[in-house]
Amino acid sequence: MNKKLLASVGRRVISAASVLALTVSIIASGTGLAAAANAPTMAEMVKVIAALEARVTALEGQLQTRPTNAGLQAQATTNTPQPMLVALADPAPAPMSLGHATQDPRPEYAEDGWSGLYWGAAFGYGATSSSSRYRNVDSYRYQDSSESTSTLDGTSLSSMNAYQYATESDTVRTGASNGAGRMDGALADLYLGVNAHLTPRVIVGAQVEGTMSELTFSSTINKNKSSFTSTMTSTSQDSNGSTNNSYVTQTKKTGNSTDVYEDVAEFQVDWMVSVIGRAGVLATPSTFVYGLAGWTYGHFDVEQFPYASGLGTVQEFDANGPTVGAGLEQKLSPKWSLRAEYRYTDFGTKNVSARENTSYARSNAGPSSQSSVNSGMSTAYSGSESDSSNQGGTYRATGSFDNDMHVGRVGVTRYFSWGDMN
Numbered sequence: 001m002n003k004k005l006l007a008s009v010g011r012r013v014i015s016a017a018s019v020l021a022l023t024v025s026i027i028a029s030g031t032g033l034a035a036a037a038n039a040p041t042m043a044e045m046v047k048v049i050a051a052l053e054a055r056v057t058a059l060e061g062q063l064q065t066r067p068t069n070a071g072l073q074a075q076a077t078t079n080t081p082q083p084m085l086v087a088l089a090d091p092a093p094a095p096m097s098l099g100h101a102t103q104d105p106r107p108e109y110a111e112d113g114w115s116g117l118y119w120g121a122a123f124g125y126g127a128t129s130s131s132s133r134y135r136n137v138d139s140y141r142y143q144d145s146s147e148s149t150s151t152l153d154g155t156s157l158s159s160m161n162a163y164q165y166a167t168e169s170d171t172v173r174t175g176a177s178n179g180a181g182r183m184d185g186a187l188a189d190l191y192l193g194v195n196a197h198l199t200p201r202v203i204v205g206a207q208v209e210g211t212m213s214e215l216t217f218s219s220t221i222n223k224n225k226s227s228f229t230s231t232m233t234s235t236s237q238d239s240n241g242s243t244n245n246s247y248v249t250q251t252k253k254t255g256n257s258t259d260v261y262e263d264v265a266e267f268q269v270d271w272m273v274s275v276i277g278r279a280g281v282l283a284t285p286s287t288f289v290y291g292l293a294g295w296t297y298g299h300f301d302v303e304q305f306p307y308a309s310g311l312g313t314v315q316e317f318d319a320n321g322p323t324v325g326a327g328l329e330q331k332l333s334p335k336w337s338l339r340a341e342y343r344y345t346d347f348g349t350k351n352v353s354a355r356e357n358t359s360y361a362r363s364n365a366g367p368s369s370q371s372s373v374n375s376g377m378s379t380a381y382s383g384s385e386s387d388s389s390n391q392g393g394t395y396r397a398t399g400s401f402d403n404d405m406h407v408g409r410v411g412v413t414r415y416f417s418w419g420d421m422n
Contacts, residue, residue, distance in 0.1 A: 113334040114203055114288065117416045119192045122209075122341070124409025127184045132219035132265040134177040136397035142168040146387035166234040172226055179221035179265060187213040187407065193278075203288060204279045211272040216303075217403045218266040229254045265401065266303040273297050274323060286331035296323045296345050305399070314354050319347040319403070329413070337413045346404045356395045363388040 144166045193207025230253045273296070280290025297320040305314060325343035332338055364387050 113331060113415055114195055114282070115197055117192075117194050118413050119190070120339075120411050120413035121188070121190050122339075122409045122411030123186075123188050124341075124407045125184070125186050126215055126405050126407030127182065128215055128217045128403065128405045129180070129182050130217040130219040130265075130401060130403045131180045132178070132221065132399065132401045134174065134221070134265075134397065134399040136174045136395065138170075138172045138174075138393065138395055140170045140172075140391075140393045142166075142389070142391050144387070144389040146385070148385035166232070168230070168232045170228065170230045172228045174226045177221045177225070177263070179219035179263070181218040181220050181264075183216040183218045185213065185215035185268075187211050187215060187272075187409070189272075189409075191276075191411070193276075195278075201282045202279075203282065203290070204277075206275070206277050209274050209276065211274065213269050213272060213298075215405055215407075216266065216268045217300075217401070217405075218264060219401070221263040221265070225256070225258050227254075227256045264304055265399075267300045267401075268303055269298045269300050271299050276323065278327075288329040288331075288337075290327055290329070292323075292325045292327060292341070292343070294323050296320060296347075298347060314352050314399075317350060317352055319350045321345060321347040321404075335415050337415065339411045339413060341409050341411070343407045343409070344404065345407070347402075349400055349402045351398065351400045353398045354395075355397075358391075358393045358395075360391040361389070 189209045189211035191207045191209035193205055195203050195205035198204055231250070232252075233248070233250045235248045274294055276292050276294035278290045278292045280288055283289050297318065299316065299318050301316050302314055323343055323345045325341055327339055327341035329337050329339040
């Protein structure tokens, strides 16, 4: 407080004292109306006011002689300051600005629980669709030959000695046999993956998984178209080689046919292996919305192939294709989460083929001799005959299928943050 301020305070105190003295005088005068005998004279009142003014002047002098703040601070090293002087010398510090408040530099979305390794298990149910196409060629060849000889009293009976040979060849080609169908099934898998933050809210990751499945794929063929060619050649000749009695015949037939029936192609995917990438955003610190894409490899067991296609020798095959989908993952705790996903997998077009050769041979020898008596004369008759046949066929079949599946699955995941690795 400077001297001007002290002087101002002093003047205000003097004015207040004057007013107080005047008020006291008026009150005393009023009181004197009731007791005039005890009322003070004017001279006495003047003396009282003069005494008050002298007292105020003395107080003002004392105020003017008080030490400055610098003096108070110097005196504080030796004397205990008065409360008022302490307040004047050491005012309270100004409150801290909000701009200097400590802030958490890590955003709330960058939770450590989403980063690092994780593993989990999922269960799902899916629908499948399948289309099939088959074509086969069935070639068949049949050969039959027979021979007979006979003599009567040592004389060859040429009219009874005949040699026959026949060959028959058939080829049947099955045209486009198309079928389609829908089935369903269940699956269960285990997965292992890793996540990382690109930004506080954007997460990317990758996982590998193995799946056991009972998803069935089926297609029904209800119409089969085919074409055929049949050729038959027959030859007959005397056993003595006479050309007069030889002949050859040949017939050939071609045509088309349409058979209406139902054949089923059915197979089941036993296991799958997938490599999946995920990317998404944190809708809330505990909710992860993501898309996924990857590749799936599956092993199929054949349950049934159309009999007419000749593919019954195919027992199993492998197929693979792309997988896409989307999911939602919700944290149940910092280490555990629950996820739900939809996936679509297209196994592409798979070609299969089969070939089978068959053969059959047979031979038979008839009676070698016999005798008879004719008109009392002894007549000797002998004869023999034999025949043989050979059959063979070649079955060549090709087929293709195009399978895809739509699967919904629910999984539980356990997370291991980077801190758990230390």
